[in-house]
Amino acid sequence: MSPTGDFAGDCPLCGSSELDERRRVSNLQGEDVEIVRCAGCALVRRNVGPDRDRYHADENPVTYSEAWARAKAADLSLPGHESVWRDRVYFALREFLDASPEKRPRVLEVGCGIGHNLAAFRRYGCDVTGVEPSSAAARFGRERFGLRIIEEYVDDADLGAGQFDLVILDSVLEHLPDPVGTLASLRSLIAPGGRLYVDVPNLRAWYGKLLGRSWNIYEPGHINFFTPETAAKAVEAAGFKVVKATTHDGLVTWGLTFTVALNQAIKKVTARAGGRAGWRQAGVDEQAEALQQTSGLEKPVLRHRVENSLWLALGIALTPLRRIQFRRGGGMGVWILAEVSDRS
Numbered sequence: 001m002s003p004t005g006d007f008a009g010d011c012p013l014c015g016s017s018e019l020d021e022r023r024r025v026s027n028l029q030g031e032d033v034e035i036v037r038c039a040g041c042a043l044v045r046r047n048v049g050p051d052r053d054r055y056h057a058d059e060n061p062v063t064y065s066e067a068w069a070r071a072k073a074a075d076l077s078l079p080g081h082e083s084v085w086r087d088r089v090y091f092a093l094r095e096f097l098d099a100s101p102e103k104r105p106r107v108l109e110v111g112c113g114i115g116h117n118l119a120a121f122r123r124y125g126c127d128v129t130g131v132e133p134s135s136a137a138a139r140f141g142r143e144r145f146g147l148r149i150i151e152e153y154v155d156d157a158d159l160g161a162g163q164f165d166l167v168i169l170d171s172v173l174e175h176l177p178d179p180v181g182t183l184a185s186l187r188s189l190i191a192p193g194g195r196l197y198v199d200v201p202n203l204r205a206w207y208g209k210l211l212g213r214s215w216n217i218y219e220p221g222h223i224n225f226f227t228p229e230t231a232a233k234a235v236e237a238a239g240f241k242v243v244k245a246t247t248h249d250g251l252v253t254w255g256l257t258f259t260v261a262l263n264q265a266i267k268k269v270t271a272r273a274g275g276r277a278g279w280r281q282a283g284v285d286e287q288a289e290a291l292q293q294t295s296g297l298e299k300p301v302l303r304h305r306v307e308n309s310l311w312l313a314l315g316i317a318l319t320p321l322r323r324i325q326f327r328r329g330g331g332m333g334v335w336i337l338a339e340v341s342d343r344s
Contacts, residue, residue: 013237016041043234093121093166096195105127105165111175114140115142131149168197184238184239195243240341
């Protein structure tokens with residue numbers, strides 16, 4: 001099928017202008033988004049994507065607010081999240097650490113946000129550096145975690161050749177107009193024997209079907225929507241060789257997803273009956289109120305912790321289903337570890 005009307009241009013992955021699907025979806029923000037699928041490589045993308053400067057403008061509500069940054073920072077100490085950070089580190093660096101246990105891996109994260117990944121990698125003995133164009137996020141990471149975060153786009157930053165054992169892009173490629181070009185530009189930064197670690201949302205994630213419009217994959221700022229196959233193609237097209245790949249999610253994510261889906265169902269039923277929806281809100285707020293009286297912490301942070309504990313418990317109960325979805329490639333994100341295929 002050939003494109004009709006306004007079109008974003010050739011596929012950023014394979015260069016084809018042919019499409020085999022074109023449809024409209026609604027996102028969590030209530031926007032009507034047109035997406036297309038490339039006939040050549042099956043990459044799904046927005047018909048028209050936002051430019052990078054608009055997305056990273058600090059006054060834009062899509063970007064990082066102080067409240068968002070505080071909540072993200074709180075996640076590092078919440079039950080269930082520590083295992084996620086540990087799994088990330090081991091997936092990306094286990095072979096390196098086994099081969100050189102005395103060496104501190106040099107880690108660069110591109111688009112590091114407030115630096116929660118870097119803080120976790122530093123906890124495991126890494127020497128970490130971040131690059132982040134959002135001044136609000138970069139400032140928070142420096143002040144909250146004491147991290148070295150360069151406030152630039154990666155192609156404008158002076159980082160030096162072969163300086164890093166691991167380069168991370170976590171939830172970045174889906175925002176980029178030219179994901180392959182960006183990946184290719186990172187090859188020179190990686191030291192011999194070093195690796196590239198990519199994490200992108202999974203278009204095939206099981207919970208997308210469960211959440212419907214509440215799924216945030218089509219949020220403003222997301223241009224590309226990857227499956228495990230198209231994510232691997234992007235990495236390989238940039239001159240890397242995939243070493244290993246998997247899909248992933250966390251116990252908290254499972255609990256949260258089923259909670260949101262159940263809450264949506266209850267809202268529909270109560271709306272038809274003329275009642276007021278929101279079973280989850282009252283109980284969580286009461287527990288947060290009680291904790292606030294003894295801890296002195298902010299109520300939003302406490303509410304977040306109460307919710308997290310409930311989601312974790314539900315996620316543990318659903319572990320058998322979680323394992324089935326992993327085997328089917330249905331985790332919420334795609335992890336890829338790759339090496340430079342040719343340094344000539």
